[in-house]
Amino acid sequence: MNQRKVYNVAGKNARRVDGIEKVTGKALYTGDLQLPGMAYAKILRSPLAHARLMKVDASRAKGMSGVIATLTRDDIKDLNYKYGATYKDQSIVAVDKVRYVGDPVAAVLAESPAIAEQALDLIEVEYDELPKVTNIEEATAPGAIQVHPGDIARAELRGSVYDAPERFSGTNICYYLGFSRGDVAKGFAEADHVFEDTFRFQKVQHCSLEAHVNIAHYDGDKLTVWASCQDPFTLRDHLAGIFRLPLSRVRVIVPWVGGAYGGKLYVKAEPIAAALSWRTRRPVKLALSVSESFKTITRHPARVTVKTGVNKDGKLVARECQVYMNTGAYADAGPRVAQKAGYRALGPYKIPYAKVEAHGVYTNTVPAGAFRGFGALQVTWAYESQMDMIAARLGLDPLEFRLKNLLKKGDLYTAGDTPVDCDLNEGLLKVADAIKWRQKPSKPNRAKGISCCIKDAGGTYKVAGATVKMSSDGSVVLLTGTVELGQGPRTALTQVVAEELAMKLDQIAVAQLDTDVTPYDISTSASSSMVVMGTAVLRAAQDAKKQLLQCAAKVMKKKLDNLRLKDGKVVAKGGEGISYSKVIVDFFGSKAGEVIGKGLYKDKRSKKAILGSTTTFWEVGWGAVEVEVDTETGVIRLLNYVSAADAGKAINPEQCIGQDEGAVMFGIGHTLMEEMVYEDGQLLNPNYVDYRVPTFKDLPDHLHTILIENRNGPGPYGSKGLGEGGLLPVASAVANAVARAVGVRIQDLPLTPVKVWQAIQAKQRTA
Amino acid sequence: MNQRKVYNVAGKNARRVDGIEKVTGKALYTGDLQLPGMAYAKILRSPLAHARLMKVDASRAKGMSGVIATLTRDDIKDLNYKYGATYKDQSIVAVDKVRYVGDPVAAVLAESPAIAEQALDLIEVEYDELPKVTNIEEATAPGAIQVHPGDIARAELRGSVYDAPERFSGTNICYYLGFSRGDVAKGFAEADHVFEDTFRFQKVQHCSLEAHVNIAHYDGDKLTVWASCQDPFTLRDHLAGIFRLPLSRVRVIVPWVGGAYGGKLYVKAEPIAAALSWRTRRPVKLALSVSESFKTITRHPARVTVKTGVNKDGKLVARECQVYMNTGAYADAGPRVAQKAGYRALGPYKIPYAKVEAHGVYTNTVPAGAFRGFGALQVTWAYESQMDMIAARLGLDPLEFRLKNLLKKGDLYTAGDTPVDCDLNEGLLKVADAIKWRQKPSKPNRAKGISCCIKDAGGTYKVAGATVKMSSDGSVVLLTGTVELGQGPRTALTQVVAEELAMKLDQIAVAQLDTDVTPYDISTSASSSMVVMGTAVLRAAQDAKKQLLQCAAKVMKKKLDNLRLKDGKVVAKGGEGISYSKVIVDFFGSKAGEVIGKGLYKDKRSKKAILGSTTTFWEVGWGAVEVEVDTETGVIRLLNYVSAADAGKAINPEQCIGQDEGAVMFGIGHTLMEEMVYEDGQLLNPNYVDYRVPTFKDLPDHLHTILIENRNGPGPYGSKGLGEGGLLPVASAVANAVARAVGVRIQDLPLTPVKVWQAIQAKQRTA
Numbered sequence A, B: 001m002n003q004r005k006v007y008n009v010a011g012k013n014a015r016r017v018d019g020i021e022k023v024t025g026k027a028l029y030t031g032d033l034q035l036p037g038m039a040y041a042k043i044l045r046s047p048l049a050h051a052r053l054m055k056v057d058a059s060r061a062k063g064m065s066g067v068i069a070t071l072t073r074d075d076i077k078d079l080n081y082k083y084g085a086t087y088k089d090q091s092i093v094a095v096d097k098v099r100y101v102g103d104p105v106a107a108v109l110a111e112s113p114a115i116a117e118q119a120l121d122l123i124e125v126e127y128d129e130l131p132k133v134t135n136i137e138e139a140t141a142p143g144a145i146q147v148h149p150g151d152i153a154r155a156e157l158r159g160s161v162y163d164a165p166e167r168f169s170g171t172n173i174c175y176y177l178g179f180s181r182g183d184v185a186k187g188f189a190e191a192d193h194v195f196e197d198t199f200r201f202q203k204v205q206h207c208s209l210e211a212h213v214n215i216a217h218y219d220g221d222k223l224t225v226w227a228s229c230q231d232p233f234t235l236r237d238h239l240a241g242i243f244r245l246p247l248s249r250v251r252v253i254v255p256w257v258g259g260a261y262g263g264k265l266y267v268k269a270e271p272i273a274a275a276l277s278w279r280t281r282r283p284v285k286l287a288l289s290v291s292e293s294f295k296t297i298t299r300h301p302a303r304v305t306v307k308t309g310v311n312k313d314g315k316l317v318a319r320e321c322q323v324y325m326n327t328g329a330y331a332d333a334g335p336r337v338a339q340k341a342g343y344r345a346l347g348p349y350k351i352p353y354a355k356v357e358a359h360g361v362y363t364n365t366v367p368a369g370a371f372r373g374f375g376a377l378q379v380t381w382a383y384e385s386q387m388d389m390i391a392a393r394l395g396l397d398p399l400e401f402r403l404k405n406l407l408k409k410g411d412l413y414t415a416g417d418t419p420v421d422c423d424l425n426e427g428l429l430k431v432a433d434a435i436k437w438r439q440k441p442s443k444p445n446r447a448k449g450i451s452c453c454i455k456d457a458g459g460t461y462k463v464a465g466a467t468v469k470m471s472s473d474g475s476v477v478l479l480t481g482t483v484e485l486g487q488g489p490r491t492a493l494t495q496v497v498a499e500e501l502a503m504k505l506d507q508i509a510v511a512q513l514d515t516d517v518t519p520y521d522i523s524t525s526a527s528s529s530m531v532v533m534g535t536a537v538l539r540a541a542q543d544a545k546k547q548l549l550q551c552a553a554k555v556m557k558k559k560l561d562n563l564r565l566k567d568g569k570v571v572a573k574g575g576e577g578i579s580y581s582k583v584i585v586d587f588f589g590s591k592a593g594e595v596i597g598k599g600l601y602k603d604k605r606s607k608k609a610i611l612g613s614t615t616t617f618w619e620v621g622w623g624a625v626e627v628e629v630d631t632e633t634g635v636i637r638l639l640n641y642v643s644a645a646d647a648g649k650a651i652n653p654e655q656c657i658g659q660d661e662g663a664v665m666f667g668i669g670h671t672l673m674e675e676m677v678y679e680d681g682q683l684l685n686p687n688y689v690d691y692r693v694p695t696f697k698d699l700p701d702h703l704h705t706i707l708i709e710n711r712n713g714p715g716p717y718g719s720k721g722l723g724e725g726g727l728l729p730v731a732s733a734v735a736n737a738v739a740r741a742v743g744v745r746i747q748d749l750p751l752t753p754v755k756v757w758q759a760i761q762a763k764q765r766t767a
Helices: A019-023 A059-063 A113-120 A136-140 A184-190 A232-243 A270-280 A290-294 A334-343 A376-394 A398-405 A424-434 A489-500 A532-556 A580-588 A653-673 A730-742 A753-766 B019-023 B059-063 B113-120 B136-140 B184-190 B232-243 B270-280 B290-294 B334-343 B376-394 B398-405 B424-434 B489-500 B532-556 B580-588 B653-673 B730-742 B753-766
Strands: A039-045 A051-057 A067-071 A104-110 A124-129 A173-181 A193-201 A213-218 A223-227 A250-254 A284-287 A302-310 A316-328 A353-362 A446-457 A463-470 A476-480 A508-510 A563-566 A569-572 A577-579 A595-602 A617-629 A636-646 A702-708 B039-045 B051-057 B067-071 B104-110 B124-129 B173-181 B193-201 B213-218 B223-227 B250-254 B284-287 B302-310 B316-328 B353-362 B446-457 B463-470 B476-480 B508-510 B563-566 B569-572 B577-579 B595-602 B617-629 B636-646 B702-708
Touching: A039 A113, A039 A270, A051 A104, A059 A067, A067 A113, A067 A270, A104 A113, A104 A270, A136 A302, A136 A316, A136 A353, A173 A334, A184 A302, A184 A316, A184 A353, A193 A376, A213 A270, A223 A232, A223 A270, A232 A250, A232 A270, A270 A284, A302 A376, A316 A334, A316 A376, A334 A353, A334 A376, A376 A398, A376 A446, A376 A730, A398 A424, A398 A446, A424 A446, A424 A617, A424 A636, A424 A702, A446 A730, A463 A532, A476 A489, A476 A532, A489 A508, A489 A532, A532 A563, A532 A569, A532 A577, A532 A580, A532 A595, A569 A580, A577 A580, A595 B595, A617 A730, A636 A653, A636 A730, A653 A702, A653 A730, A730 A753, B039 B113, B039 B270, B051 B104, B059 B067, B067 B113, B067 B270, B104 B113, B104 B270, B136 B302, B136 B316, B136 B353, B173 B334, B184 B302, B184 B316, B184 B353, B193 B376, B213 B270, B223 B232, B223 B270, B232 B250, B232 B270, B270 B284, B302 B376, B316 B334, B316 B376, B334 B353, B334 B376, B376 B398, B376 B446, B376 B730, B398 B424, B398 B446, B424 B446, B424 B617, B424 B636, B424 B702, B446 B730, B463 B532, B476 B489, B476 B532, B489 B508, B489 B532, B532 B563, B532 B569, B532 B577, B532 B580, B532 B595, B569 B580, B577 B580, B617 B730, B636 B653, B636 B730, B653 B702, B653 B730, B730 B753
Parallel strands: A039 A284, A223 A250, A316 A353, A476 A508, A636 A702, B039 B284, B223 B250, B316 B353, B476 B508, B636 B702
Antiparallel strands: A039 A104, A051 A124, A067 A104, A173 A353, A193 A302, A213 A223, A213 A284, A302 A316, A446 A617, A463 A476, A463 A595, A563 A569, A569 A577, A617 A636, B039 B104, B051 B124, B067 B104, B173 B353, B193 B302, B213 B223, B213 B284, B302 B316, B446 B617, B463 B476, B463 B595, B563 B569, B569 B577, B617 B636
16 A cells, blocks of 8 residues: 555656557558568458368469469468467368358468459369357257367366366367355255346457458568567467477567457467468468458357345345356357356355356357456346346345445455455445436436446466666666557556656657567456556566666765665765766766666466466446436437446556546447347348447447546556456446336347337337 | 587587578568658769858759658758767768768658659759868878868767877867877887888778668657668667657667678768658658768778887887878768777787877768778788888898787786787797798799787777577577677577577577667677677576576476576486476466576776777787789789688687688788779779679688687687688788789788789889
8 A cells, every 4th residue: 555655657647658659640550561572361261150161272263363372271281270279179271161151261362462352262162061050059959060079178278167078078068167155055045035037148349440460471480470469479379389480480579459359369360371471481461351350259149147046135145157158169268258257257246155157158150259358248247137137126226235245345256366355335336426326317218227346357367577678868668568459558557667767758668569579478458457567567667776776876876775766867865866877877887788677477376266366456347327218219328327447546547537438338339239140150240331339429428437546456556457347337237227217127238229119118018 | 718618509510590591582681671651762962072062952852743852951950960970070961061072962752762863953052162182191281171170079089098189270180099108219219220111001992782771760759760780779879869869769670781891880871861751750761872882981091100110139129100090071980990090000019119199080082980900900001011021121031020029918918908818929820830831932923921910809898788588488589789790690699598598599589689679789890799799698698597497496396506407408416307498387387478588798997998998808810821923914813811810719610710701801802902092082983893892703712711719718608709800911911922922012002913013013123
């Protein structure tokens, strides 16, 4: 706790360091790059959801003028062509089967994108169509066809509780997590009431402004990949594996990235570009269209059944959650998402008896993977909808019902994990106050809804390094592996350096992210950058500070203890200061020289924790909304939305608020409109005409974020991470408000006008 | 001394790590790079050697279609437009005057190089021609016009003995170094014989295969420069000064470089490209033609007078050297070259009384700067020619005469400097033996010549850092600021890492040199990389090794002292080894993580030393040659050339030999043919048709390098630097052999057939 400490830079709304470059259009994204001799790749994708590949013949395409090379299953056999974030179930291009509409079958490399596109038509493919499973119900039905028959090595997922794999042998269940607290049957028996409700979450896409794009160049010695990705070190790892290269011969460079949201984690289309470059030694650009990004990765559709036992006084007694996560045709990060969904399914409540079973399910649809919220979103939708349903059934106020059951600071979510590190009541009361919970709505068909959730943040196991390099003029370059995806870490991390080294922000620059030279960072994910990388950067700056002071002690002939940093100078007690530049120049005896500070962060492992490591910090989401439902059209209007975010200490409050507001906006998408629609295995709307994302018109009339800053986080100056919390309560808060406004309860997202109108009609019919 | 230690990698002829990439044409040089939106610059150069600029009007050029911007003196006023390696006497483009034929007057930026070239013709310039001085004699004549009237701050040169500046006020002398030992007049008075001879060295060019080229991009936030240069950190420093940016906002990246030889040190045309990008925010490519490189930087023409007092027993008693170095129109590194020429003028001999005066002289010719040999070359030509002249006059054998006077190991060259660190006799006897010195020539007009010299190596004051980054598969990326110019440091430094970390070479890669992330290195120059950077790399590897062992001690639960590295494994005493990969993965608990080792080298300052710091090591050149002179044509044929190089310990013997042989070849150029010819201030031969460099046809019939390895150097494993030593004795050895073969002594280089023939004719006339 640094309750009383005053900061110079941390906590100030510093201007985004990448702002001008981006708004003036100068920022170079991967798609902007040109390399000498660059060629262009296009992918031929499966038109069928499930089929055996009988023939793939690219010879005609290869003969076309302007075509440099083609890539089919015949060309990848000398590589470790199977890969995957958790299981090696995916291949660079399809080998034996295609498993979803959009599955890469072959690729063409040509002198122009147009030629490559045209040449795709010349590739002859014969399919033997197979029966398919396209949703959880079909995939888990007895006797369902298996998407991946036989055994895939599924034991790789570190920290999982994948017990009894034989139980799921021959099924489409590719991951299972089960854990319990006490005898849940006994709990239900003890409870006064038991309610069981099932909720569904639809398939949605990340919709990053920048679709997936990468450039790969293997020059015979080294494979260099410029990628729009959020975990370049992991990508390097996978590529090194595929091409059997030491990590020192794979280099991933990350230019500016136009949004990611989890969709640019692990491996996507990079192996195709790299394999084409491997064969031709040409730099290969592979830029997916928006439609192709829709066919690359999505969020998990889910079915969540929550059975809750509650006493008549409103105390929760027991809860059992059955979670099914549809991970599509390939596992990608799906097992981890299913694991986290399972772990997070119980909600932020004290429940004596509990049991969770979470399942990852293969289907013949686009793979689902990491996505902002990472499993928490689907289960929050379920348990926070049910909380209101129970309150309604028992005649309790939804706020009071929650307050009665919320975990307290210091309580354990599960045994062995980090205790809850914030006051859940505080945030819930803040959003309730802000929305004027107790005040009756001013018009009919208006009502308020609330929601509250908790998410173990930081990811599974985080390691991050950082370097602070101070040149002889005292200016600094920061080396950090955190990817600037638009979420602002460059600015916030620069503020940490500036704070520690008592410098001006404009003297600090962030180096281009390049795995060759940037210290290792596991990934930019899970709202973790401020805590994980922030700590590494803090330590690197402190290391640089220590060295600078040591140099100064020699140069100034003063005792180390009497020196401190102030406004770019080393100041001796009761004396004048000298600039960092002078310290370094005098120490080295010339302009030659610099100070290099290193910092490292790594999570703690814990054998007692269910997932093998403890939670870095708890990210909380609190949301309150007032809606008005047009009963004639089913349109939901958001009058007011209040979100609260626990920043611990906001390093850059405006950016924190921006992140939280953006999260709410994101939530509005899957709450009201977004849905990938399938018909007979075909995705009907992989584009921004047919798939609607929220625009500024869809914003609530009033949108407000409350930052909670108790300086109680593990990050620099007591900070925590945020960016996902705001997203999680939106759907349930809105659904809860709709139920209170017009008396209809919708358990399947999204809450489209049609669905709401139909529900109102059905209710009127039964009334 | 590691006399008995056996090395696994150091000392082996490892294959060049950049070999395949370069010979297959895959290596990208600066000229190969393309950037999105890149534009092309061309420079308008002065046709006059000296003139006042009356008018520079680029408005017509600016109006031409395809022209993006122009750059004249009107456009640079808001910048710190004056710069220079030692004095700020040069401006981005000419402001008040032009001072040599080729001086940049203006520049054009256009959509293509051809348009830019064409638009140069539309720039209107009016000159008011001024009298000029184009050689040392004209420039030092009483009442000579001053190239830079008024006072330029000339006191910047650290370590210089620039006393009595008023003495040279109003002259073209821009630098002076004077030092003496004892009363030299007394020495001459005591000597039995006193000889005074004057020697001249011509103007030659570096002739790198790759002419000067750079790309500059200022995006409004950061200035990034891709440059073919050998001291990116210095370039960064200068550019930061010109554009008033912190060093953290200037980034210099060095792609492959096609030769440099000192010609790519400090600032050259980069400010022009950067200023055009500063004005337009476009990436600007500025590729000089060969002719323009001739008009950018050269070696110093010199006049050296050596007065030597010697006793009849052949012992040297006194020597006075008057050195004049023609630095051209701008100082560039000239003052440092003049300083080093002065310091090195006495030769490798024990001389009780000595006096040196060295002068840097401005003239209206292309600037002269750093060039392989750096001042040592011109004075070696003088004193080693005179040694043979004295031997001839006194009837002494040139070998015996030298052996009688050579400094011994441990002797001081000057008080306060590092004692001589090698056996000068050893090398001289080796080359004499190899050339069969005592054996009479087999034919008329054949004779042998020898030469021997010493050069304080390492440069003025060296600082270098290095980082060794080991990933979780145990492979390594090395971050080093040493530029691979073709001389092989990437391979040799990789060998040092491999040796220290007991690894295979193919597991180690060298990162792209980028001032943002690469640790500071002052420059790749002065044969210093093996000692200076080699030591930094050694220390970085040792730091990584220490950390790796610490991790291993924890992972293996062994005492640190019982662990060592062997074949990519950490091996416990009497036990099995585990791979580095397993050590790191187990230590971090996942594939996440890495080990980062840091190393730093800095020279020692010394107030007692004449130049303010002591010599890092002594580089020695020993050469012996047998020539045959065609008296009908004056053509000199090199029958056999033997060079000896003191490698201390050759990390890669083949590369050392390659460097030394290349140096000899280089020396053959200025010895027999190379010369930049001026007429009325105009350079007549700035191209490879009129300016001849040696080809394979000009190689000696036999060429041999002897490596001396006594493991007595300060670098890794006892290594020293080399690469310049072989160059220094060539001219004097050849001239000495010619004199012994046909009795003519030529004191002005090069020894062209015409000059030799004329000397033979003149001798025959007087005979």
